[in-house]
Structures are given as C-alpha cells and as structure tokens.
Amino acid sequence: MSNMVGVLGAGQMGNGIAHVFAQREYEVRLYDVFPAQIEKALKTIEKNLGRQAEKGLIPAESVPAILGRITVVKDLSGFADCGLVIEAATENETLKLDLFRKLDEAVNPGAILATNTSSIPITKIAAATKRPDKVIGMHFMNPVPVMQLVEVIRGLATSDATFQTVAGLVEKLGKTMAVSQDYPGFIVNRVLMPMINEAIFVLYEGIATAEDIDKGMKLGTNHPMGPLALADLIGLDTVLAILTVMYDGFKDPKFRPCPLLVKMVNAGYLGKKSGRGFYQY
Numbered sequence: 001m002s003n004m005v006g007v008l009g010a011g012q013m014g015n016g017i018a019h020v021f022a023q024r025e026y027e028v029r030l031y032d033v034f035p036a037q038i039e040k041a042l043k044t045i046e047k048n049l050g051r052q053a054e055k056g057l058i059p060a061e062s063v064p065a066i067l068g069r070i071t072v073v074k075d076l077s078g079f080a081d082c083g084l085v086i087e088a089a090t091e092n093e094t095l096k097l098d099l100f101r102k103l104d105e106a107v108n109p110g111a112i113l114a115t116n117t118s119s120i121p122i123t124k125i126a127a128a129t130k131r132p133d134k135v136i137g138m139h140f141m142n143p144v145p146v147m148q149l150v151e152v153i154r155g156l157a158t159s160d161a162t163f164q165t166v167a168g169l170v171e172k173l174g175k176t177m178a179v180s181q182d183y184p185g186f187i188v189n190r191v192l193m194p195m196i197n198e199a200i201f202v203l204y205e206g207i208a209t210a211e212d213i214d215k216g217m218k219l220g221t222n223h224p225m226g227p228l229a230l231a232d233l234i235g236l237d238t239v240l241a242i243l244t245v246m247y248d249g250f251k252d253p254k255f256r257p258c259p260l261l262v263k264m265v266n267a268g269y270l271g272k273k274s275g276r277g278f279y280q281y
Contacts, residue, residue: 001165002083003027006107008076008099010034010041013116014088016144019045020173022069023058023145029073029082038072045070048145076106084169086138088116091241096120097128104129112162114138118189118238119245122155122182132157136166139186140175142234150175155182184249189242197243197258199227203278204260210278228278232271240265 003026007018010032018041022028032038046067053060071078079085085107087099096115103113112134115125126135137153150170154163170177180186185193199213208216214226231239240257247255264270264277271277 001112001169002081004029004082006031006073006079006082006085007088008032008079008085008103009088009090009116010037011088011090012142013140013144015041015044016048016142017086017088017116017140018070019048019066019145020140020175022066023049024173026069028070029078030070031073031076031078042067042070042072048143052145076102079103079107079111082107082111084112084114084165086114086116091118091120091238093120093124096125100125100128100135104131110134112136112165114166116140119185119242121184121249122153123157126155126157133159134162136162137180137182137186138166138170139188141188148176149188150177151180151186151188152177153180153182153186184246185242190246193239193242193246194254196227196231196239197255197261200231200258200261203228204258232277232279232281234271235273236261236270236277237265 005021005026006029007014008031010030018028018030030038030041049058049063049066052058053063073079085103087096089095089099096117100113107113109131113129113131114136115122116139117137118139122135122137126132129135132155135155136158137151139151139153141147141149152166152170167177178187202208202213203210210228214228217223217226240261243255243257247257268274269276272281275281
C-alpha cells in the first residue's frame with residue numbers, strides 16, 4: 001500500500017485520524033466540504049501535538065514535520081493517489097452512500113476505502129461502490145490520539161487481503177484491533193449504548209438522580225466516567241442515532257431509546273456541545 005492516506009472529513013474524528021497517521025510518518029491528504037472546519041482541525045492537531053510534546057510522549061522538534069505531512073486538498077480528486085481513504089463524515093447513511101459512490105470514481109481502483117462509522121452497515125456502504133472487496137470499517141475511538149482501540153469491521157464482501165492490510169496498519173499506528181462482524185452497533189456500541197440507555201431509564205423512572213447513577217457506576221464498577229456524563233460527552237443526538245440504528249436493525253425492544261432521551265434531543269439539550277444535557281456545562 002502507498003504511504004499516502006486520505007481522510008475525508010475534518011471534524012472531531014477526522015482531525016484525530018489525520019493526526020495519528022501523520023505522527024506515524026504517513027503522508028496525509030485531508031478534505032472537508034467546509035473550509036472553516038479544516039482551519040479548526042489544523043489548529044486542534046497542532047494543539048494536541050503540543051500537549052503530547054509537553055507530556056514527553058513525542059519530541060517537541062518533531063511537531064513541525066508531523067504537521068508538514070498533512071496536506072489539505074480542495075476536492076475528492078486530491079485522494080486519487082492514496083492507498084487508503086478513511087471517511088469520517090457525519091453519521092448519516094444517505095450522505096455516506098453518496099460519498100462512497102464519489103470516492104469510488106475519484107480514487108485509484110486498487111485503493112482501500114474505509115469508513116469510521118459507528119453504526120451504519122459496512123456491507124451497505126460497500127455495495128455503493130464497484131470495489132466492495134476493498135471496503136472495510138475502521139472505527140476509531142474518541143479522542144483518537146489517546147484511545148487505544150480500533151474496531152475493524154468486515155463487510156460481507158471484504159476480502160482477506162483488505163482485512164490483512166488494515167490489520168497491519170492498525171499495528172503500525174500503535175493501536176490495538178478488535179474485530180467485529182457487520183451487525184448494528186458492532187462491539188463497543190452494541191454493549192455501551194444499552195447501558196447508557198438503561199441509565200437514562202433509571203433517571204426517567206425516578207429511581208435515582210443523575211449524580212447518584214454516575215457515582216454508582218464509577219465507584220461501584222470502576223468506570224472512569226458515569227454513563228450519563230459519558231452520554232453528554234458523546235452527544236445525546238449521537239446516542240439517540242446509534243440506538244435508533246440498532247432498534248431498526250434488530251427490531252428488538254431492548255434497544256428502544258428511552259423517551260427521556262428523545263425528549264432531551266428534541267429540546268436541543270445535546271450534552272457538553274450544547275452546554276446542557278444531564279448536566280449543565
């Protein structure tokens with residue numbers, strides 16, 4: 001695989017993915033439909049690299065070279081020569097299918113196309129391309145430079161060669177791989193989201209306060225964060241979207257989103273990013 005990696009989408013996940021690849025000496029091509037988002041991403045990457053240097057995780061003198069390996073491209077044709085392109089756009093199925101159709105046209109036929117989706121079927125995304133054997137899920141955890149895990153998800157048509165290449169890449173990034181089959185929620189969200197949803201039900205039914213629910217899980221089960229604080233960090237709209245994908249995908253009532261969660265999202269109480277969720281920020 002060529003040493004050039006494309007990252008489509010420069011939001012919270014995209015900037016982290018660009019950061020870790022550039023840090024491991026890959027040439028990164030970064031694209032976002034919103035130029036302001038790219039400006040913000042480059043500042044975030046610089047700030048995060050500075051933080052790593054302060055902590056002694058990377059030599060301070062390496063920061064300019066790492067930043068120098070990230071090139072902003074103005075459209076999808078900028079990915080033409082990449083050996084791998086990772087899509088990290090908004091979690092919206094229609095948008096992702098459209099992007100993969102366009103990527104398939106723009107990127108050389110031998111390249112692997114990966115998606116950072118947390119819930120949309122890889123098999124469905126792959127079917128929008130003429131190279132379903134070269135499409136795979138690479139679900140990084142947030143924040144990408146810090147979190148160790150990458151969930152690798154094989155679609156029905158993903159080839160062994162594609163899987164082996166991506167497994168090798170995860171190792172080169174210094175990350176750890178967990179392999180999942182292509183079913184709604186994969187591994188992490190399949191287990192995490194029902195737990196968060198149940199915590200919301202406990203609040204909704206008046207069993208305990210948000211503080212006591214989080215205290216119970218932190219001090220009683222050694223979680224670093226309580227489930228409601230974690231939901232606020234993830235974004236309540238994202239939590240609802242993932243639960244809805246799992247509910248629709250399995251038609252199983254255990255994934256039914258709590259009515260309180262739906263009500264809060266309708267009110268615009270989305271957690272940390274909106275200043276209010278289960279807690280005030």
